Amino acid sequence: MSSNSNDLVRQHTHDIELGVSDVLQRHITRHVVPAKPVSQRRLDFEHKRPRILREMMAEATGVFFYVFPGIASVASFTLATTNPVAAEIGVPIFGSLFQIGWAFAIGIAFAIITCAPVSGGHFNPAITICFAIWEGFPWKKVPHYIFSQIFGAFMAGMMLMACYWPEIQAAKAIDISQHGTTVYNGGVASILCVFPNADQTNQGYLFFMEFFVDSYIGIVIWACLDRANPFVSPQSVPFTIGIAYAVMVWGFAGNTISTNLARDLGTRIVAAIFFGKEAFTASNSYSWISILVNIPATIFATGYYEFLIRDSLQKIQQGHAEHKEGEEGLHRHISRVTGVDVANQAWDSNRGAMNSAEGVREKQF
Template sequence: MAGSNNQPNDLVRQHTHDIELGVSDVLQRHVTRHVVPTKPVSQRKLNFEHKRPRIMREMMAEATGVFFYVFPGIASVASFTLATTNPVAGVIGVTVFGSLFQIGWAFALGIAFAIVTCAPVSGGHFNPAITICFAIWEGFPWRKVPHYIFSQIFGAFLAGLMLMACYWPQIQAAKAIDIKEHGTAVYNGGVASILCVFPNPDQTNQGYLFFQEFFVDSYIGIIIWACLDRANPFVSAQSVPFTIGLAYATMVWGFAGNTISTNLARDLGTRIVAAIFFGGEAFTASSSYSWISILVNIPATIFATGYYEFLMRDSLQKIQQGHAEHKDGEEGLHRHISKVTGVDVANPAWETNRGAMNTADGVREKQF
């Protein structure tokens, strides 16, 4: 009888390809799952962590984050560029080793990994321009700005050194070929361009290069600032790393062939490495183009974040969602709403309806 009672269930399982669930049922009755408990935190560990200077942790996180962002990106550039000096390239084709599409993804995922790994400690700036903008718009302490910028440049510098160590034989071979055929390794497409960017031979107008860098950096800056807007309903904390990474990737896919930098730390840190191994020409080549790749990112990002702050930010919504408060507290918020709506917010009825944000919706309508 027991077999006949179980038969319909077994037939259903067989029909739905779930017959293996019978084995699972047996295992659940006879096998106990053992989970290793989390190791208790000792007082010694707590004391050690408490004694670490906060600024040191933040600087290490910024340096590590920039390393995580820059290293996979320039490694992808290296695999693409050095394929021309690899004997295998002539057999299986250069495109197997990389493309701008691959390079864009390498930078994008590097940025995402950097944010996921290091942002909980330092805030995840990873760009001197972003650090400066946080100081301008969000109250980030100016006294910390030099520490962050130094750490970011240092992280990119370490990424450049690590790349040179990993690809040293191939880089030396490529350098010899470049010097033999072009007289220098410092040009766009040369081995030095693995570390930092140089304009194409036909890009002699620095005004054009400035405009291109400014636009690309502004585009990325607006997306970053929108992602960091806590009142933005379309971006979750989990999606921020990948959204920002894809913003960089889209600009790489669209403009890397025309020369872009996008980050002072990423360019300056690796350009110093290029100067060490390939000479000062890394800074002076192409009519000293390096000043554009190093510095333009700062005014462009300030412009982008200012554009968002002045034209797109909804601070009232930010206050309503509990992500900020009025500088003068509740009294200041009451004065503002009374001024723009004509509603007496001191009236208890307003407090009753406040949770539904009816009055606040009216504020936004009258503001815009």
């Protein structure tokens, strides 16, 4: 029996372990559906869509993809105390800070993979502002992006409330009966947005912690976006940024961190709708720290990278940027740094090459 016949026999008898790669490859090849041709009607429709609308929807969707799995993980962990199943199999199975960190990390990766090709994948008002400061992102688009990011987080919060409504109502009743409020760290309102621990009454300390954590994440993000960085490929960027966020969650979420204006403000509005204005006023109005600190922290982090770490010459040499004054400006810079007139050196090299070629021709003839 031929090899092809043996393969067919193995397929019919489900005994394919000897030729798995070959069989599966042929199977996939036989069942590939050709791509549907793109119609002119489709192209016309896509061309008529406003560019800014696509970018806004991508930013809102990306933030939703990042926030929703994160707060859903927080919900499963927090609401385990009101789940009757937890009494039988144990509360820890419903989650931990480790699980929550990974939920946010993978959510960030999915957000970048899904939406960054359209909008650039900011998903954070502080990053949008930093792009405007350092990378020439149009300032006129900044308000549109920030609004979309907050809206995406708001929709994530609303969707979570819809998914967990019975459990949240049960937990709310317990919180009110035992604590008189739902707005505290560990309370049902903290599923949506963060609140400091009961012993964290020093807002200077909370400011410092938030500033440091957000700066750490900001530097990693800016390093990942540095096109001259040889250690980060485009494929690894979503997961690298996500893990940087997760690391800070694992280290500091127990001490209260926010990290993102949109992620906090959007869900905090939802918390205020369902649990009252205490969502903004609790803990001596801590909310201003969780909402606003990440902007100056991220500006500081990206400035730190731009002034102390960035190598723009390497970026130019790799073809990812060009000198503002063109080749002449680049030659002048290299001449000042090396003490060598690059233009004259290039001319001398060309002239030497021509003289050598002329000498070869003379010998030939």
